[in-house]
Amino acid sequence: MSPEGKTPKPVRRKSAGFGDHSPGDGYLDGRLLIAMPVMGDPRFERSVIYMCAHSSEGAMGIIVNRPAGSIDFPGLLVQLDIIEKDDQIKLPENAETMQVLKGGPVDTGRGFVLHSSDFFIKDATLNIDDGICLTATVDILKAIAKGTGPKHAILALGYAGWAPGQLENEIQHNGWLHCDADPDLIFGEDVEEKYQRALRKIGIDPGMLANEAGHA
The missing domain is CATH 3.30.70.1300 (VC0467-like domains)
Structure with missing residues (x-):
């Protein structure tokens, strides 16, 4: 993923979701992305990302388990x-x-x-x-x-941004798992535990996770 990834053009929520797509069409807005242990990019290692927008124009999400250090x-x-x-x-x-x-x-x-x-x-x-x-x-x-x-x-x-088709390609190459969003995983105070909890939420033992693509 490139840090220069572009935010998808602004889209307005329709009855089913962002843009013109509907549930079940493969778009992940409103879901959580979970980095596979084999994630090669250190910026996203062990990250849990809430997807704010995903369409044919690209994707945008917020990492919810990485503290900003000394900033309060x-x-x-x-x-x-x-x-x-x-x-x-x-x-x-x-x-x-x-x-x-x-x-x-x-x-x-x-x-x-x-x-x-x-x-x-x-x-x-x-x-x-x-x-x-x-x-x-x-x-x-x-x-x-x-x-x-x-x-x-x-x-x-x-934020994390993907160009059109980029996120889909990363998922196909075993970069990410995804699952339903959980408000406690988004807002919970135990930031350091969110990655393990997200994997367990979809029934995966972090220590046993193989280098395979998977979807919740």
Whole structure:
């Protein structure tokens, strides 16, 4: 996967899903990608990716199990001038503990919030699937800081992008497994355990996984 992978052109959700496709046609938006142990790209080794968009124009997803290191959400709010430094101690609990993740190698200076569907901004929030939404505007960060944001959310810096047909090719070459999305795997606090849990979710013992393509 190239870090220069392009985000698919904006698409509007129709009755069945993103773009003009429907369930069962092989597109993976709203599902989880799980890296095979033989993944040769260190940027995606042991990664679990929530797919936000997938169509004939390409694919885009957010890695949900890679911490952003020393970056924390309250400090980020200060950097973005959303709150004053002294106001960090006044943040609601879900803002204090909100996870900041490395969402992927593309556009790493931009934040993407995956969140529950109890929060929605017209013309800014994409309702992806099963109560999971994506918002990439500063307004959602302000709402979280005020305690009026979604109940569940993670902030990802950057995303993973695939050109048309690229993801399909990687799956055919044993790069990825995929399975139904699980809100606990997306929003759960045990980030370091998500990869093992995702494999077990589809009935795979991580220690026994062979170099074979597979689909949940």
